[in-house]
Amino acid sequence: MSEDIYTTPEPTDDTYETLRGSDPENTARHGGIELTVYENLRGSDPGNTAQHGGFKKNVFKAVAACVGLLLLAGIIVLVILNLDLTKQRDQWKTSYELLTRHDNLTELKRIHCESRGFTLGGDGCYYHSTEVKTWEDSRAFCTARQSDLMTIKSREKQDFVDRLFGGNKYVWFGLTDREWFGLTDRETWCDGVWKWVDGTTLTTTYWEPGQPNGGEVQDCARLYNGGWYDDPCGLRRYWICEIVF
Structure with missing residues (x-):
């Protein structure tokens, strides 16, 4: 009886097939596990594939958004530069027109004087x-x-006269x-109160x-x-006429 206890039984065909995995049901279970592990590692599981696909789409969207922002920023910079260039162009145009207008006005004045x-x-x-x-x-x-x-109301005008006549x-x-008679009117000015011919003081x-030192005798300025000096108005002198613009 003790020998039966320690005696190792001989494996049968069923035992061998079970250990080898030849049982169709067992084989199917093991095959399913292996296939599942392989497919998970390969990423062929539909759920896992969908998650990876969603991640790829999100990355693409993020990249597209960044590119779009960069393009928008570039467009804004170009618009600002264009506005600045347009402003500068308008300023240059205005300056040119002013210079042209000034030249034309100066030419008109010259023609007016020379005529x-x-x-x-x-x-x-x-x-x-x-x-x-x-x-x-x-x-x-x-x-x-x-x-x-x-009329001479500034140092610049005084110097201008000196240049004309050499001083x-x-x-x-x-x-x-003095009391003087114009061509069309008469004005009485008190002696000693000097006035310009345009009526200003x-x-x-x-x-x-x-100077002046002539009293009632010397009533005109030369x-x-x-x-400046006061002289008798009947003396013969050079003179300067003026047309003020």
Whole structure:
């Protein structure tokens, strides 16, 4: 009896087939496990494949979104640059038109001056005589040409007159303190109150030291060497006519 206990039974065909996995049902189960593991590793499971496909789609969408943002940013930059270039072009166009307009205006002024025998200079047309007349005759010459004796209300204008005549000639200009007769009207000015021929009061002056000194005798102003002097209006001097724009 003790021998039967320790005796190893001989394997039968059924035992061998069971150990070898030849049982159809067992084989099918093992095959299914192997197939499932293989398919999972290969990624052929429909659910897993769908998840991978969704991930790929999300990545593609993210890349497409980034590319779209980059393109949009590029378009915005191009629009800004185009607007800036358009602004600069308009500014250049405006500057060119202003320069052209200025040149045309200067040319019109020059034509206007020369048509009257005047010369364009500074802010007006000027005529400087080559003969001499009394103050009143000088003014009559100017007004007959739609102008008047020159007024000098700035240092620049004073220097301009000096350049015209070289500063070494006696020259009448449009300043007096006398009762005078114009071509079409009469004005009474008190002696000692100097006024310009355009009716404005004298403010800035360039009288030489001690001038004016003539009282009722010397009532008209003349230039000489950059300074002002009062002279008898009946003396014959050069003169300057002016048309102010």
